[in-house]
Amino acid sequence: MRIVVCVKYVPDATGDRHFAEDLTTDREAVDGLLSELDEYAVEQALQIADAADDAEVTVLTVGPEDAKDALRKALSMGADKAVHVEDDALHGTDVMGTSLVLAKAVEETGYDLVVCGMASTDGTMGVLPAILAERLGVPQVTLLSEVAVADGKVTGRRDGDAASEQLEASLPAVVSVTDQSGEARYPSFKGIMAAKKKKVESLDLSDLGIDEEQVGLAGAWTKVEEAAPRPPRTAGTIVTDEGEGAKQLAEYLAAQKFI
Known part of the structure; x- marks a missing residue:
């Protein structure tokens, strides 16, 4: 069984993140890492592979040179090989362009099951797995808290606020896990030492038969029109309790529309 895990190299959420001059995320000014939510996808893919008689786990990412760090992290967790799509024309690509590139790369790699995280920790859109499944023309089973593969089917449980659903789809399929x-x-x-010897295949847009006009800022369906720095923090309001503290606090919260 061929399992492909889509992962993303994202800016560290604890760093000072901001936009570049072209209103794209400035990835040079902050350290990056494998998206935490994608670590769950890698873990579930490895568990599925461990339970299978013959399975191979490939991690796939789209991003700049530094995105190889995310792949190395996944390889050190136990993935077998990696694919890195890198091309200068990809700068500014939105979810529509990214899904196109991933779909072409997944087809190039070969797959029976594609596993994604529930969202990336930078964009947090959560729609890529569904769009990817549509581009591949296969079923999607998303937002699973449990997932398993047997008898040519992927099954899982999706937990909601009021109920849980048991879902299944025939392979090939795309799943996302929470x-x-x-x-x-x-x-x-x-695992870290072994990852250094594992294969990382590099691809660009020409390898995937994708025109530059379909990706990047020019091909983006969405873009940031305007952004302003977050205002600096100001001194808070101090309430001195001289018998009216609770009333003053309630009035302040009401004025700020917190209550």
Whole structure:
């Protein structure tokens, strides 16, 4: 069974993130890492592979040179090989362009099951798995907290606020898993050393037969029109309790429309 996990290299959420001059995310000014939500996807793919008689896990990302760090993290967790799509023309690509590139790369790699995280920790749109499934022309089973593969089908449980659903689809298929699907494993020292020897295949747009006009800022369906820096924090309001503290606090919260 061929399992492909789509992962993303994202800016560290603890860093000072901001936009560049062209109103795209400035990825040079902050450290990046494998999206935490994609670690759950890698973990579930590895568990499915462990339960199968013959399975191979490939991690796939679209991004700049530094995105290889995300692939190395996934490889050190136990994935077998990696594919990196890198091209200068991809700068500014939105979810529509990214889904196109991923679909072409997945087809090029070969797959029976594609596993994604529930969303990326930078864009947090959460729609890529569904769009990817549409481009591939296969079923989607998304937002799973449990997932398993057997007898040519993928099955899983989707938990909602009021109920849980049991879902299934025939392979090939695309699934996404939530952060409730199980804690992602930590790479061992042996895994980290082994990752250095694992294959990372590099592809560009010409390898995938994609025109530059279909991606990047020019091909984006969405874009940021305007952005302003977050205003600096100001001194808070101090309420001195001289018998009227609770009333003053309630009035302040009401004025700020918190209550």
